[in-house]
Amino acid sequence: EDQVTQSPEALRLQEGESSSLNCSYTVSGLRGLFWYRQDPGKGPEFLFTLYSAGEEKEKERLKATLTKKESFLHITAPKPEDSATYLCAVRGRGFQKLVFGTGTRLLVSP
Amino acid sequence: DAGVIQSPRHEVTEMGQEVTLRCKPISGHDYLFWYRQTMMRGLELLIYFNNNVPIDDSGMPEDRFSAKMPNASFSTLKIQPSEPRDSAVYFCASSAGLAGGHETQYFGPGTRLLVL
Numbered sequence: 001e002d003q004v005t006q007s008p009e010a011l012r013l014q015e016g017e018s019s020s021l022n023c024s025y026t027v028s029g030l031r032g033l034f035w036y037r038q039d040p041g042k043g044p045e046f047l048f049t050l051y052s053a054g055e056e057k058e059k060e061r062l063k064a065t066l067t068k069k070e071s072f073l074h075i076t077a078p079k080p081e082d083s084a085t086y087l088c089a090v091r092g093r094g095f096q097k098l099v100f101g102t103g104t105r106l107l108v109s110p
Numbered sequence: 111d112a113g114v115i116q117s118p119r120h121e122v123t124e125m126g127q128e129v130t131l132r133c134k135p136i137s138g139h140d141y142l143f144w145y146r147q148t149m150m151r152g153l154e155l156l157i158y159f160n161n162n163v164p165i166d167d168s169g170m171p172e173d174r175f176s177a178k179m180p181n182a183s184f185s186t187l188k189i190q191p192s193e194p195r196d197s198a199v200y201f202c203a204s205s206a207g208l209a210g211g212h213e214t215q216y217f218g219p220g221t222r223l224l225v226l
Contacts, residue, residue, distance in 0.1 A: 032213060043114075043201050043217035044153070087153065091213065097166065098215060102152040 002027040002092045006101035013078055013108050021073040021104045023088030033071050034098065035064050036087040044087055078108045114218035116202050122224045128190040131221045133202030134183055143215060144177055144187050145201040153201070159185065192225045199223070 005024045013019055025033065032051055036044035048057045050066040057064050061082065063074040073086055085105045089098040115134040123129055135142045143158040157167040162179045170177070174193070179185040189196055199220045206212040 031209075034214070036217075043203075043219050046214055046216060049211065049214060089153075097155060097158070099155075100153040 002090055002099040004088055004090055004099055004101035006086075006088050006104050008104060009102070010105040011107070013075075013106070015079055015108055015110050016077045018074070018076045018078070020075070021086055021106070023071040023073070023101055024069060025071070025088075025090045026069075027090045027092040027099070029093040030090060031093065032091040033066055034089045034091070035071070035073055036089065038085045038087055038103070047086075075106070078106075080108045080110050082106065083108045114202055114204055114216055116200075116218040116221050118221060119219060120222045120224075122226065123192055124226050125193055126191045127225075128188065129192045129196075129223060129225075131187040131200050131202075131223070133185045133187070133218060135185070135202070135204030136206075136216060137183070139204035139206050139216075140182075141205045141207070141215075142179060142185050143203040143205075144185070145203065145217075147199045147201060147220070156187070189223075192223075194225045197223055197225050 003026045007022045032049050034049050035047040037047055038044045048064040053068045055066050061076050065072045085103040087100055087103045089100040091098050117132045140161050144156040145153050146156055147153045156169045157177045158165055159179045175189055177187045199222050201217050201220045203215040203217045205215045
């Protein structure tokens with residue numbers, strides 16, 4: 001059964017303090033690892049898709065990387081507006097079925 | 111594009127009542143998904159459709175839940191009768207295809223359901 005574990009559950013950073021969020025996964029035949037951002041009271045917002053080990057993608061202060069067992073979301077010099085819950089999901093051989101982790105709640109203080 | 115549209119945004123009902131949640135996917139998307147999000151279990155897939163046909167409903171918790179997609183631009187998730195444990199946020203998402211970046215799922219704003 002496909003599984004996703006995210007850590008830490010919650011993270012508090014000072015503005016400008018860089019850090020990383022972890023997403024460990026087990027899946028039969030990875031067909032994509034997805035990162036989403038979710039703000040309170042809103043639906044998940046798509047950030048990145050990674051397909052193979054070694055792949056990296058960047059968007060503003062965020063950089064996602066992928067190995068055969070885990071993915072990291074690196075946040076460089078975060079700002080308060082980066083505060084949100086970050087969700088990781090994997091898609092295995094079950095075609096469109098995404099399995100989500102429980103997320104990391106990030107709070108960036110000014 | 112307006113994105114995925116869901117209604118109502120909030121629903122408060124009493125145990126035993128019927129609840130109907132509605133979703134309009136992004137135009138041109140062939141896949142539609144219904145998810146439920148709770149603090150305890152996170153985001154869980156309930157059912158998904160391809161070209162209006164249900165493909166996998168293994169996540170539907172029990173017979174009280176049903177979903178339909180009568181056409182490409184409309185889907186409903188119905189709970190009858192509702193129970194307090196059904197209280198959650200229900201999301202609808204859609205995607206354009208299976209590969210090449212088209213498999214990305216885009217989520218609506220959700221319906222917050224409270225069953226008293």
